[in-house]
Amino acid sequence: MDAFFGTASQRGPRWRTRRGQDAMIRIDVELDEAAFGTTKDIQVDTAVVCTTCSGEGAAPGTTAQTCDMCxxxxxxxxxxxxxxxxxMTSRPCPQCQGFGTVVPTPCPECAGDGRIRSRRTLTVKIPAGVDNGTRIQLAGEGEVGPGGGPAGDLYVEIHELPHSTFQRRGDDLHCTVTIPMTAAALGTKVPLETLxxxxxxxxxxxTQSGQSIPLHGRGITHLRGGGRGDLIVHVEVQTPSKLDPEQERLLRELSKLRERNGLRGSSSPDSKGCSRG
Structure with a gap:
């Protein structure tokens, strides 16, 4: 309404320095790194303060001057x-773009922007328990703002690589061990490489096919709070597809014996393995 009464806007000049934008980078982590935490060196390409003009935008030995138009x-x-x-209407000054000052001799390194592109190496601490999509915020490590303004933040997004043995579900891990019928019937101990x-x-x-055996506290560290998830071992009982004459004879004898005792079942030779479940 002020414009209708002949008064001008009192907004004043814009700050030449402004906060920079946030940046994001995605990094790969192995399952054990996600489980226990680690540190990684990463390279980021962001805007940094121009070292030639210290972010002022003016060539060395010169300074910004008051705009003579506004x-x-x-x-x-x-x-x-x-x-x-x-x-009366007001608009940003076309000569100084609303800053109130002009740079007669721009810095030859940054062309007056006050910042340049640079590749930096940062060390990132990956906390135990991170998962796919977890973002780690590094304050002030993003893009430096125009005119050498304060930098935004850098977000490091976690991408967890698949594991050859374990499948992750939340903070629990799952895998499958395959055993022969004889081992399922008589019991056994299966060696398993855990984290x-x-x-x-x-x-x-x-033990029946499809049963699961929990190994408590052998999963992923909880990101918030203490403790760890479990490792769930799923058992798969393997039925032999081929039998030699002696094996077939023994199984038939076992079958007859179980029938006489009012039971049904079968048995078979040894074999072991572990896979994702």
Whole structure:
């Protein structure tokens, strides 16, 4: 409404220095790195303060000067007549782009912007328990603003690589061990390489295909709070596709014996393995 009464805007000049934009980079981490945490060196390409002009934008030995068009106000006014009377409008000064100052001799390194592109190496601490899509904020490590203004933040997004043995579900890990029918019937111990080293999984006699055995505290570290998830071992009982005559004879004898005892079942030779579950 001030414009209708002949008064100009009092916004004043813009700051030549402004906060820079945030930046983001994506990094790959292995499952064990996500489970226990690690540190990684990363390279980022961002805008940094020009070392030649220290962010001022002016060539060495020169300084910014007050704009002679707007006299440092950062805006120019224009008066027009209408049926309502005199109307005064204001707009950013076209000569200084609203800054109120001009740089007669721009810095040859940054062309007056006050910043240049540079590749830097940063060390990032990856906390234990991160997952796909987790973002780590590094304050002030993003893009430096125009005129050497304060830098934005850098966000490091985690991409967890697939593991050859384990499948992650939340903070729990899952895998599958394959055992023969004889081992399922009689019980056995299966060696398994976990994130904590080699362990033995106790397969109890009579274990059925599809049963799972939890190894408590052998999963992923909880990102918030203490403790760890579990490692869930899924058991797959393998039925032999081919039998030699002796194996077939023994199985038939076992089958007859179980039928006499009112039971049904079968058995088979040894074999082991571990895979993703």
């Amino acid at each position: 006299r440092g106000r950062g805006e120019v006014s224009q008066v027009t007549r209408s049926f309502l009377g005199q109307v 904590d080293g080699m362990e033995e999984v106790d397969i109890r006699p009579g």
